[in-house]
Amino acid sequence: MSASTPTPLDAGLAPPKPATASTAGSTPAPASSAQEKPTVLHLGDDIRWNHDLYKELGNRFRIERSYTLGRDEFKKALRERRWGDFVAMYRPFWNTGGEMGNWDLELISLLPKSCKIYASAGAGFDWVDTKTMAEHGIIYCNSASACTESVADAAIVLILSTYRAIVWSFLAARSGDVSQFRNANQNVAAVTHNPNGSILGIIGLGKIGYRIAQKATAAFEMRIWYHDVVRFEEREQSIGARWCETLEELLQNADCVLLATPFSGSVLLSTAQFAHFKRGARLVNIARGKLIDEDALVRALDDGVVSSAGLDVHADEPNVNAKLAQRDNVMVLSHTAGASVESHVGFERLGMENLMGFLGGGEALTPVNLQWLRKE
Structure with a gap:
């Protein structure tokens, strides 16, 4: 089992605790430094399991939320710079946060130049033009090892x-x-x-x-x-x-x-x-x-x-x-081969580990498009 694969202990036996506004929204920071934190855009639903790690992410970055947005509204928000110059995107669940549809040139070209990494749940990434992302300087990380x-x-x-x-x-x-x-x-x-x-x-x-x-x-x-x-x-x-x-x-x-x-x-x-x-x-x-x-x-x-x-x-x-x-x-089957509590726990965690590792000056753990990024 790989280091990023969740264990039953990680999942726990109790039902997941819904994240509250204080733990899942834009995490407040000391007044003197709140605006200095780089911004991470969290796509989709609240965190369900890895609350301590999410709190650590919030301590290091300002977390903005898109929740559920259709493609047109998401494009409008990007054009209006609703979330500012975010440096990363984070999508912890495979069945939420993707309402905007395929990540093609139309969407990717609207992202701020400050965005350098997109960490998403799931193993497959046929819905993402990872080459175009790389050409725009963005690393895409999947979560195959978690499922x-x-x-x-x-x-x-x-x-x-x-x-x-x-x-x-x-x-x-x-x-x-x-x-x-x-x-x-x-x-x-x-x-x-x-x-x-x-x-x-x-x-x-x-x-x-x-x-x-x-x-x-x-x-x-x-x-x-x-x-x-x-x-x-x-x-x-x-x-x-x-x-x-x-x-x-x-x-x-x-x-x-x-x-x-x-x-x-x-x-x-x-x-x-x-x-x-x-x-x-x-x-x-x-x-x-x-x-x-x-x-x-x-x-x-x-x-x-x-x-x-x-x-x-x-x-x-x-x-x-x-x-x-x-x-x-x-x-x-109904595309459920990777569907388990353990997978979802791992998706959440691996996405945050990718972000904190890369944005902290290290390397992303599971990038899939470096071959094109390096050519640029």
Whole structure:
């Protein structure tokens, strides 16, 4: 478990305590120094768990709040310099503080030149033009390490569902129909398998992909093959993984293909890629729905090229493709793989640690766009 991954002790057993105006709003400072503090813009809801750390943030910076603003109102506020020359933005929750929509050039160009860092909850950042942010001198930090454990656990559930026909059995039992129950009871065994010894082909061996690999090898003795834009030799050695230089090599050999890579703006798996799949292979996606051409996946399932799938994410969220959702060999979730109290505790904390580390003269912990910032 990484240093930024929350523990049960961090979360506590009691319900979260709502932050009050004195702990969550613009934190007052001594009269002589209040106006001298750099400003941090807090987007969205109040802090729920890390109150002591938030108090420390407020002691070091002036905290301004945007709460919930739609895109037009947020743009208007930026034009009016409602929050002044803030140096950072902080978004502690993945389902609030993003009401303004995609962070594209239109929004980024309205930010004050003083803004140097944006620390946000969540692992994915396909809604942020991180390159444009870097070109404007802003570091973007995600919080993937805070939800790694939760996403990896959910991935294991989806992997098992594709091997053991969990959806078929579950739907048959839930239907209350005797014939459906008997059909599943008598026939599931003929088409399901244990994952032990099979090849799990992971596309993207970052923090989350690597943690999934660790769990899959430790619990199910799966063999790990992976494809990535860079090679991770130390990780290979620790889990006995095999690197595939090309995506086609991985697809041709994997018994289960798992997507754990960021969305870079284009579909990764479509008809051409499904043609390389080992017939009857499984597919799991805990990354981003737009990585998969869902119509092509439906055809691959119809043709038996893909035998089953587990999808936490979808191409047109919150809409789920009905042709996939209604199948008894596809498990669909509501983009909740990383959703846990522990993840949210970690999101809050890691965001503040990124801000205080960077603004205190050190380095951000989880930047994702330094390659473009450095070029500038």
